[in-house]
Amino acid sequence: MKNITVVGSGTMGSGIAHCFAQYGFDVHLVDLNEDALKTAIEKIGKNLERQVNKGLLTAEDKAAALGRIQPFTDLGVALTSADLVVEAATENQDLKAKIFQQMDAAAPAHCILATNTSSLSITTLASYTQRPEKVIGMHFMNPVPVMRLVEIIKGYQTDQATLATIEDLTRTIEKVPLVAADYPGFVANRILLPMINEAIETLFQGVGTVEAIDEMMKLGMGHPMGPLRLADFIGLDVCLSVLEVLHNGFGKDKYAPCPLLRNMVAAGNLGVKTKRGFYDYSENPKQPTPLSF
Numbered sequence: 317m318k319n320i321t322v323v324g325s326g327t328m329g330s331g332i333a334h335c336f337a338q339y340g341f342d343v344h345l346v347d348l349n350e351d352a353l354k355t356a357i358e359k360i361g362k363n364l365e366r367q368v369n370k371g372l373l374t375a376e377d378k379a380a381a382l383g384r385i386q387p388f389t390d391l392g393v394a395l396t397s398a399d400l401v402v403e404a405a406t407e408n409q410d411l412k413a414k415i416f417q418q419m420d421a422a423a424p425a426h427c428i429l430a431t432n433t434s435s436l437s438i439t440t441l442a443s444y445t446q447r448p449e450k451v452i453g454m455h456f457m458n459p460v461p462v463m464r465l466v467e468i469i470k471g472y473q474t475d476q477a478t479l480a481t482i483e484d485l486t487r488t489i490e491k492v493p494l495v496a497a498d499y500p501g502f503v504a505n506r507i508l509l510p511m512i513n514e515a516i517e518t519l520f521q522g523v524g525t526v527e528a529i530d531e532m533m534k535l536g537m538g539h540p541m542g543p544l545r546l547a548d549f550i551g552l553d554v555c556l557s558v559l560e561v562l563h564n565g566f567g568k569d570k571y572a573p574c575p576l577l578r579n580m581v582a583a584g585n586l587g588v589k590t591k592r593g594f595y596d597y598s599e600n601p602k603q604p605t606p607l608s609f
Contacts, residue, residue: 317399317485318342321423323391323415325349325356327589328432329404331460334360337384338373338461339489344394345387353387360385363461391415392422399424400485402454404432407557412436413444420445428478430454434505434554435561438471438498448473452482455502456491458550467504468493500565501558509558512550513574515543519594519609520576526594526606544594548587548604556581576609 318341322333325347333345333356347353364378373381388394395401401419405411412431419429429451431441442451453469466486470479479495486493496502501509515529524532530542547555555577562571580586580593587593588601595604 321398321401324404330356449475548593
């Protein structure tokens with residue numbers, strides 16, 4: 317594989333593009349919004365510069381990586397020579413289905429179609445294509461340049477050759493591929509999101525404050541970040557979406573999203589990206605202020 321196309325230039329898409337470009341792949345970064353693409357390239361540049369400052373890359377490495385990333389607003393043109401396309405759009409079933417239809421129509425026959433979904437069915441997305449054996453999940457963790465895990469999800473019709481290729485590719489960019497079956501939430505979010513939801517429920521019931529809940533999990537359980545702070549980092553809208561997938565997929569009350577989470581998302585308080593969630597990030601994003609509920 318030499319040519320990688322990434323669809324979506326948000327936090328995850330830009331991070332995925334960054335990683336592949338850093339390890340020598342030619343990357344086509346696709347977004348309908350030219351301003352979003354410009355912002356993404358600038359963000360990648362800043363993140364590469366941090367790596368230079370830490371001694372992880374040279375200035376020449378940074379320049380070479382940025383030079384390998386080309387922005388596109390036309391998906392069809394971007395996919396002309398793609399060996400792999402990674403869809404990293406918003407976690408919305410209908411949107412992803414439409415994108416997969418477009419990718420399937422435009423990509424070369426040999427091209428593998430991957431999705432960065434954190435919870436949606438790979439098998440269902442594959443059903444919108446004429447190459448279900450070449451459809452697979454690549455669930456990168458945020459922040460992508462830092463986190464080593466890539467959760468690989470094998471759809472019902474994904475063939476062994478596709479799985480092996482993606483596992484090898486993941487190792488090439490110095491990440492660890494771990495395989496999960498195609499069930500709601502896979503492994504990572506099936507375990508993580510109920511914990512976050514329980515932390516929100518604990519806050520909702522007044523059992524503990526934001527600060528107390530997070531500090532207890534950090535100091536008592538050894539977690540590097542408390543569950544409420546982590547929810548803000550992930551995005552409360554994403555947390556709600558994953559919980560709804562789990563609840564609908566398994567039909568069990570233990571996956572039902574907490575009413576407080578629903579209200580916060582409805583109010584537009586989504587965490588770090590809106591500067592307000594369980595913490596206020598407006599003054600000092602690195603040391604946010606825990607809010608009272």
